[in-house]
Amino acid sequence: MKADQQLSLVERRAVTVLWHNAHQQKIKKGKVYTIPVSDLAAQGYNASSSEMKQVLERLQKTLVVMYNPATDTRVSTQLLSSTIEKGVSKRNGVLEYRFTDEMFEFIKDSEIWGSIEIPVLMHLSSKYAISLYEQASQWVKLRYKHNEEMPIDEFRRIIAIEEKKYPAFGSLNKHVIKKAVSEINALADFNIQIMPIKTGKKVTHVNIFWHEKSIDEKKSAYQELSRHKSGRKARIAGAVETVEPVAELSKSQMPILEDYS
Numbered sequence: 001m002k003a004d005q006q007l008s009l010v011e012r013r014a015v016t017v018l019w020h021n022a023h024q025q026k027i028k029k030g031k032v033y034t035i036p037v038s039d040l041a042a043q044g045y046n047a048s049s050s051e052m053k054q055v056l057e058r059l060q061k062t063l064v065v066m067y068n069p070a071t072d073t074r075v076s077t078q079l080l081s082s083t084i085e086k087g088v089s090k091r092n093g094v095l096e097y098r099f100t101d102e103m104f105e106f107i108k109d110s111e112i113w114g115s116i117e118i119p120v121l122m123h124l125s126s127k128y129a130i131s132l133y134e135q136a137s138q139w140v141k142l143r144y145k146h147n148e149e150m151p152i153d154e155f156r157r158i159i160a161i162e163e164k165k166y167p168a169f170g171s172l173n174k175h176v177i178k179k180a181v182s183e184i185n186a187l188a189d190f191n192i193q194i195m196p197i198k199t200g201k202k203v204t205h206v207n208i209f210w211h212e213k214s215i216d217e218k219k220s221a222y223q224e225l226s227r228h229k230s231g232r233k234a235r236i237a238g239a240v241e242t243v244e245p246v247a248e249l250s251k252s253q254m255p256i257l258e259d260y261s
Helices: 009-024 037-043 050-061 101-107 118-123 127-139 152-158 169-187 215-226 232-239 251-260
Strands: 033-036 063-068 073-078 083-086 094-097 147-151 190-199 202-212
Touching: 009 033, 009 037, 009 050, 009 101, 009 118, 009 127, 033 037, 037 050, 037 094, 050 083, 063 101, 073 101, 118 127, 118 169, 118 215, 127 152, 127 169, 127 190, 127 202, 147 152, 152 202, 169 190, 169 215, 169 232, 215 232
Parallel strands: none
Antiparallel strands: 033 094, 063 073, 083 094, 147 202, 190 202
């Protein structure tokens, strides 16, 4: 699945909330879902402002292309279909919305929505952190798997890095990976670590490790979620110790690590 344009942080949060809300109401083809406008306004803007209307319009104008390699079929559809806003100028306003039939086919069987914690998602400060959190939320539920190795291009696609942005791994690591991992480790109920893998002198793959937090660690994450975001960056910097790759692995070293695991 690939969108024809990049979504902002607010738009990324909004579409995830809409999808999550739809699954809670038992997603069905052609069904109209409802959500309090206040739930969408949790991004930090007023529920009756024009910004929410702009967010919904942008989601409706975003084209999503889905490719199925099994059938060699490509489908294009809207990210969000029709919407009806009722009482949006009031505190108890409600939004009615639906998805196209093609979009329904894509999201109907996804198991991610039972894993995502909306409060965590709303506290993440970048769209890259949201993308990484959503992906890791699927992995962390796997019983017998604790890491995932992938080409760097695939990793960039998963976390929605713009095509020409941060082309070198050093800049990608500094401006995106470290910050996203730090936030996730501070707020989620699991920890992740991302280690670069070199082929020759170039980083060609990353290995992503994850594990569920202990009870005490989960309590600390919950406490951080309950605190005001002011000063959070400094608190995270002082509390998170394993956010940076401790080493770079070459492809020839990977079998040793796998044996150790």
